[in-house]
Amino acid sequence: MRPLLPFFHSFKFKITATVAVMVFVAAIGVGRVSLVIFDVSMRQLLAAQEMAMLTSTAAFIENDLHSKRQALRLLAEERPGHRVGPDQIQALLEAHRSLRDDFYNVTAFDTKGKLIANLLDRRTIGKGNYAGRDYFRDTMASGAGLISAPFRSQLSGKPVVVITEPMLAEDGSIVAILVGAVDLVRPSFSGQMRELDAKTGGYLFIVAADGTIIHHPDRDFILRRQPDDTGAVIAAALASPDGWSDDVLDGGEPALLVHQRLRGVGWTVAVSRPLQRAFAPLTNVRLRVLAAITLITAFAALLGWIITTRLIRPLNRLRDHVVAIDSGTASLAVLETERQDEFGLLSRAFHAISQRRDQFEKDLQQIATTDALTGVHNRRLFDAFFPTALARGQRNGRRVGLAMLDLDKFKPVNDTHGHAVGDAVLVEFARRLTDSVRASDTVARLAGDEFVVVFELVESYNEAGEAGVLGQRIIDAMAPPFQIGALALPMTTSIGIALADIAHAQPAEVMQAADEALYRVKAQGRNGWLVHDLDKALSRPISRPAA
Ligand SMILES: Nc1nc2c(ncn2[C@@H]2O[C@H](COP(=O)(O)OP(=O)(O)OP(=O)(O)O)[C@@H](O)[C@H]2O)c(=O)[nH]1
DSSP, X not given: OOOHHHHHHSHHHHHHHHHHHHHHHHHHHHHHHHHHHHHXXXXXXXXXXXXXXXXXXXXXXXXHHHHHHHHHHHHHHTOOSSXXXXXXXXXXXXXXXXXXXXXXXXXXXXXXXXXXXXXXXXGGTTOSBOTTOHHHHHHHHHSSOOBOOOEEOTTTOSEEEEEEEEEEOTTSOEEEEEEEEEESSSOTTHHXXXXXXXHHTSEEEEEOTTSBEEXXXXXXXXXXXXXXXXXXXXXXXXSSSEEEEEEEEETTEEEEEEEEEOTTTOOEEXXXXXHHHHTHHHHHHHHHHHHHHHHHHXXXXXXHHHHHHHHTHHHHHHHHHHHHHHHTSSOGGGGOOOOOSHHXXXXXXXXXXXXXXXXXXXXXXXXXXXXXXXXXXXXXXXXXXXXXXXXXXXXHTXXXXXXXXXXXTHHHHHHHHOHHHHHHHHHHHHHHHHHHSOTTSEEEEEETTEEEEEEEOSOGGGHHHHHHHHHHHHXXXXXXXXXXXXXXXXXXXXXXEEEOOTTTOOXXXXXXXHHHHHHHHHHTTSSOEEEEEOOSTTOSOEEOOOO
């Protein structure tokens, strides 16, 4: 399993995370703005709905009041005869008992304010005087019917509004005033209003222009003027003829208030709904928007992942190429792509850098393994190469030979002609040595005037002979004097050759054998070669005297 940490550090993950975060932020932003717009529109829509319902309720109440006035007016016009007395009016009222559908009670007063008829209770006739009542005085003064302000009835003790209608004589003078009382606790329109209350989850109330409550679901509020609990709501309802607001506190809770004024009577009908319930659909929408944002973000992350995976494919290929080149399973050529995008540029740049580095490594290798003076291999290369050459020979069944060479009497050259001439002699020696061996043989300078040649023998049945040929060829190559400037220096070399044993030979052993052979040639007068065969079958050291 791949470790998790590199995954989180991966370019793909970072891009995907960036895309997801950007989409999330954008979705949140768009979502919020949309929600605000939606919220405002929704509030306006809800308020408009409420207003439409309220308008129909207001129309219903106005119609109801109108029909009540109409009923009283018709009654007033049914004046019984020329001389109208209390008994006739009482009889008239009792003949229209259906008035109780519209009114809690209907009474009649004479022009002095004396009660002369009572549909509900005859016994009160003649008792009390109502001349001081506003509705009586105003009706007498104007000669026209009216709808009173709300008050508590002296007769019934109920909170009422009364509708008045003067009964006129033929000459137009007022004979009596008919008064229909509407019970505010049980008005005939209350059924309609209760229905409205239930529908809205809030409540409906009616308030007079002076703030006196005419209708309220809490009966204790009726006839009270702006009680503390609902004061703010009532003040807001009275503030304008009609409209809505959603920043009113009703009983400490934010409420949506919609209100409309009844033109005929100046009352205000209003609905108050707790905002939380009114805007419950908004909460649902918010949750849905949140779910949508989560889905969009997840989708964007997935899309980002897929796209990034596709986009960075060339980068992965480039990485694979670099890994393959590094492990030696591919050549630098795989980096030479035709792509024209950034990955193509990067790949070609890698190719150029790698080529330069390769060349540099080769140069470095060359410098590290070449003898600076003579240009042949140096000791470092020999030390690394010789054991592998031996092993390869053992694998292939080919014997390996090692010739160890040392210039004879080189010190006097230095001493006599100087170090520079000595250097030139070494260079010339190396050149002749290289020319006299096969291209497949390896020449190296170990130190000072010591050189070696590593060679693989071809004629396996006559290795010693072949080695001798090589030795002699080198001796012959050195025979002509070394021409160094004007100097012609006669130089010779001594050569010790060791033939490695195929089965067992170790580098040190072979080197020692070659060294011993060289020592023996030196001891025998130099300028010659000697072969030392390490093979058990050919244990007899073969030597040839120097020519
Ligand atoms: N010019 C020059 N001389 C070097 C260099 N390296 C070593 N030498 C000298 O090479 C000489 C090697 O001398 P030897 O091999 O010990 O002695 P020789 O005179 O060759 O005697 P034999 O080998 O016994 O014949 C020494 O004088 C070193 O100072 C070099 O790079 N350039």
